Amino acid sequence: MLTDIEIAQNCELKHIDDIASNLGLERDDLEHYGKYKAKLPLELNNKHKINSSNLILVTAITPTPAGEGKTTTSIGLADGLSKIGKKTTVVLREPSLGPVFGIKGGAAGGGYSQVVPMEDINLHFTGDFSAIEKANNLLAALIDNNIQSKTRSLGIDPRTVLWKRSMDMNDRALRKMVTALGGKSGGIPMETGFNITAASEVMAILCISKDFEDLKERLGNIYVGDTFDHTPVFARDLNAEGAMAALLKDAIKPNLVQTLEGTPAIIHGGPFANIAQGTNSIIATKMGMSLSDYVVTEAGFGADLGAEKFFNIKCRNAGISPKAVVIVATIRALKYHGGKPLSDLKEEDLEAVVKGKENLRKHVENITGFGLPAVVCINRFESDTDAEISILKKACADCNVPFVESNGFTKGSEGTLDLAEEVVKATERCESEFIPTYDLEDSPREKIEKVCQTVYGAKYVILSNKAKRQLHRFEELGFSRLPICIAKTQKSLSDDEKLLGRPKNFDINIREFEIAAGAGFLIPIAGNILRMPGLPATPAAEGIDINNDGVISGLS
Structure with missing residues (x-):
């Protein structure tokens, strides 16, 4: 069987102008990055067309470490909708180099349901991540410079500075460190660290901003720390927002590419769902809705993370609501949640599937709790047996949700036609907008409890003493x-x-808080989650290579 990268390299890409013409765009509407990539100017967003578009969210059950093919399903579904005559765009996040070189791989789909050129998309693409990283680190440099300044100092207390540097790589050695060693010429020593770029607040701001004006205001609202007399300091106090926005002048514009079958694909932004809001930019989603009748988008990881944040953060800010939600499930994930070891997931185990289906049931309850029609899609693998599939099908019938098999990985749109038809039916059943989990007027503690108890199924929420102190300060x-x-x-x-x-009957333990005042949300950090991941024992980077002709191998 061909690898993902071999399939992508063997396909014949259409010129990006031809892809744009499918959306009713002219050549001069694009900012070209070669033959197969382009930036879409912000003025192409048409608010009058957005309300008539059918937005479809793709989420998943709780994944195995390798993921369950949510992006592959999103791309296959978009191709399937195009195949049945629907004007469709798929809108996705940009891949981070952390997973690309780590364990999970890239985020361009797989098999015959990919966005291309996949090597470019999975690596540097159009430079958006680099611009976000530079804007983040510019603010860090301005903070340090002000602290050591003798003439323009704001009196920032270095012990209160919350802002960290960022880098788009899994590097656990950068989580905590001391900067500015080397005497007076090195500045004032401070304890700090790095976040992966996907967890930077600048990434969150880019993905939640509506235009340049909104972007600059949000960048200025970044909370840096306090002065020695406990006065809060924001990025605007350092006059940082103008230069930061200048670095993002192109990064704010969504990127247009294509699927293997020529369906338009808009890719923009890349926050992780376990440590950030987990979905592409508002600008990109609205761009797709402005240009297409159907828009397929995704939210990271399971419905407890990506979908919850998609609704309560993104949709709230954007004023949009999906017409249907696809929940991606796999037999291997059900077996994993039923107690089957990762190494044995290819073996048939009906008992493990039966036990694991409770995880799917919870995610279905979550989506229906948001008041939206749900469709369960089984992303089928070669090792899945008919007996295992029948258990899943019965579980969906018991939950009163449609069940569809997807074979987009092996067959492209031919393997997703049934899914496309079922999704169209689901959009026609939608009668209202999503129901938020909490009200903005609720206290932060009430919001956390509602998410933890309603979406996760927790019993109690426990805040550490550090978390209580931080929350009190943020409320002040x-x-x-x-x-x-x-x-x-x-x-x-x-x-x-x-x-x-x-x-x-489990508790959620909030060990500390971070604030994203510019992006506009509080970040309770639960358990041992880290905002700078590390590489696995055998990183994917070890299998990636390039030959003398410039042909890359090993990407997936």
């Missing part, structure tokens, strides 16, 4: 009405990755 600063963005493991509904399936 007037941040109580912000939505929350809980950082939590993606491997469990709980904050303990070892609690698989559908755990009950």
Whole structure:
């Protein structure tokens, strides 16, 4: 069987102008990055067309470490909708180099359901991540410079500075460090660290901003720390927002590419769902809705993380609501949640599937709790047996949700036609907008409890003493009405990755808080989740290579 990269390299790409013409765009509407990539100017967004577009969210059950093919399903579904005559765009996040070189791989889909050129998309693409990283680190440099300044100092207390540097790589050695060693010429020593770029607040701001004006205002609202007399300091106090926005002048524009079958694909932004809001930019989603009748988008990891934040943070800010939600499930994930070891997931185990289906049931309850039609899609693997599939089909019937098999990985749109038809039916059943989990007027503690108890299924929420002190400070600063963005493991509904399936009677432990005042949300950090991941024992980077002709191998 051909690898993902071999399939992508063997396909014949259409010129990006031809892809744009499918959306009713002219050549001069694009900012070209070669033959197969282009930036879309912000003025192409048409608010009058957005309300008539059918937005479809693709989420998943709690994944195995390798993921369950949510992006592959999103791309296959978009191709399937195009195949049945629907004007469709798929809108996705940009891949981070952390997973590309780590364990999970890239985020361009797989098999015959990919966005291309996949090597470019999975690596540097159009430079958006680099621009975000530079804007983030510019603010860090301005903070350090002000602290050591003798003439323009704001009196920032270095012990209170919350802003970290960022880098788009998994590097655990950068989580905590001391900067500015080397005497007076090195500045004032401070304890700090790095976040992966996907967890930078600049990434969150880019993905939640509506235009340049909104972007600059949000960048200025970044909370840096306090002065020695406890006065809060924001990025605007350092006059940082103008230069930061200048670095993002192209990064704010969505990127247009294509699927293997020529369906338009818009890719923009890349926050992780376990440590950030987990979805592409508002600008990109609205761009797709402006240009297409159907828009397929995704939210990271399971419905407890990506979908919850998609609704309560993104949709709230954007004023949009999906017409249907696809929940991706796999037999291997059900077996994993039923107690089957990762190494044995290819073996038939009906008992493990029966036990694991409770995880799917919880995610179905979550989506129907948001008041939207759900469709369960089984992303089928070669090792899945008919007996295992029948258990899943019965579980969906018991939950009163449609069940569809998807073979987009092996067959492209031919393997997703049934899914496309079922999704169209689901959009026609939609009668209202999503129901939020909490009100913005709720206290931060109430918001956390509602998410943890309603979406995760937790019993109690426990805040550490450090978390209580931080929350009190953020409430003093007037941040109580912000939505929350809980950082939590993606491997469990709980904050303990070892609690698989559908755990009950567990507590959620909030060890500390971070604030994204510019992006506009509070970040409770649960359990042992980290905002700078590390590489696995055998990183994917070890299998990636390039030959003398410039042909890359090993990407997936």
